[in-house]
Amino acid sequence: MLMASDKDRLVSASEAKEGIKYYCPICKEALILKRGDVNAPHFAHYQNSKCLIAMEDGESNEHLMGKEQLLNFIDKRNTHVEKYLPVINQRPDLMYQRIAFEFQCSPISRKRLRQRIEGYHQLHMKSLWILGSNYRKRFGSDSVNKFYYYIDSIGFTIFFWLVNERKLEVRYNCQYVCGKLKYQRILLNKLSELIIFIHNPKTILKYHSSMHGVISQLTKIENQIFYRNQQMLKWQNVCYNQYHNISGAPFVCDIKQVTNPIVGRNFLIWKILIVSSIKENARLLDVYEFANQMVGIKFDYPLVNNAKDYVKNEFKLLIKRLITRKIxxxxxxxxxxxxxxxxxxxxxxxxxxxxxxxxxIF
Ligand SMILES: [Zn+2]
Structure with a gap:
């Protein structure tokens, strides 16, 4: 942690003096001041401490440094550091006005993330989740996807903090095009720049699927069947049961291979499974749920309103296309x-x- 109390006020680890006793503002236990050559200055509890903070995993150097840098990014004077909120038993890394800033470097479950976001809601606060380097390396994977925001002006967005550059990286307008994750990015130095950017993002690219992209996706499916990719064989089997070959899916599946991150990279397969499951008198809802389940679409996005609608709308669009073609x-x-x-x-x-x-035709 960065802040501790001496007798009468909170002191940051970089300002703290050797030989003075500092205490945890929450549990009131004495703390150790750590100021070495390797890690950013910080306070730590003694071993065996039962404090809420000590129970959290040891803070990484990236987390300590990023937190200090984010303090400057936001507004050093008016930002609370590690302020404990007893009503919800949470301690945001930083707090500015009604926004909790969390610099997330370690793993967190979807359930825990949702609980913490809802905790802030309970206090009528918003939370801005900014991710560290381990998440950045896994961009596009499930562990990162749960941090997606949907912002009207810039679309699906994820925030990273770059410790070496001391900048916020915003990856926005995230969408899948022919199974590949596309995005735009901007680096920002100040919270005020972020606010201006969100109000006036200038160019938002409109992605299109190309014939080349469509063919490369078909080739990928064909290759995965050839190399007996287990997941692809499972999907192929669904089509076989209807006497269809997954590699020969109708063109109607290939149109508009651009979709949101919630539907995700298996958009084409999802459409193929839907079209392959359409039978006389089948229920729409059953077909929809079956396809969602087969490609493993998740709906739990705590920072996106009505996440389900992004999947439903793609379904409606496909059905509408089949209706207008009089199929x-x-x-x-x-x-x-x-x-x-x-x-x-x-x-x-x-x-x-x-x-x-x-x-x-595309
Ligand atoms: Zn403590």
Whole structure:
């Protein structure tokens, strides 16, 4: 921790003096001042302490340094450091006005994250979760995805703190295009810059899927079947049960391969499984839930409002496309087939057919 009390006030570890006793502001136990060559100055509890803070994993140097740097990023004078909030039994790294700033470097479960965010809500506070280098290395993975924000002006966004550059990195407008995660990024020096940026982000790119991207995704599926990728074989099996080949899925699945991070990288497979499950009189809801479950779509995004809607809307769009092409009708929540959807025999037949089309079908 960065702050401790002496007799009458809070003192930061960098200002603390040797030979003076400092105490934990929460448990009131005496603390050790640590000021070595390797780690940023900080206070630590003695071993066997039962304090809430001591129970948390030992703070990494990255966390200590980042916290100190973020203090300057926000506004050193008006920011509380490690202020304990007894009502919710939480201690945000930093607190400025009604915003808790958390510099997250260590792993945290989805459940714990949601509890902490809800704790702040209880006090009518917002929380800004800023991630450390271990998360940055895993960008695009499940452990990082739970920190997605949705911000109207810049779309799906994740925040990182770069200790070496002393800057906030904002990765925004995150979307999957043909199974690949695309994003824009900006580095910021001050909280005020972030606020200006969110109000006026200037260029927000509009992503498009290309013929090249579509073909490379088809090739990837074909390769994964060839190398017996277990997950792909499981999906292939779903199609086999309907006498279809996953590599020969109808073109309607390939249109608009751009989607949000909640639907994620398996968007194409998800659409293929939906189209393959459409049968006379099948319930829409069953087909939807089956596809979500098969590709493992998660809905638990504590920093996104109505996360489920991002998946539902993609489903509606696909169904609408099938209806306007006069392939299906929907009545009372059930599918009715007007005509058979054309599947290709295999990857090669589909490729041949693709090469005779022009780019405009996508
Ligand atoms: Zn303590």
């Amino acid at each position: 299906i009708q929907v009545k009372n929540g059930r599918f009715h087939l007007i005509r058979q959807i054309k599947w290709f025999e295999d990857y090669y037949q589909k490729l041949n057919e693709l090469s005779t089309q022009n780019n405009t």
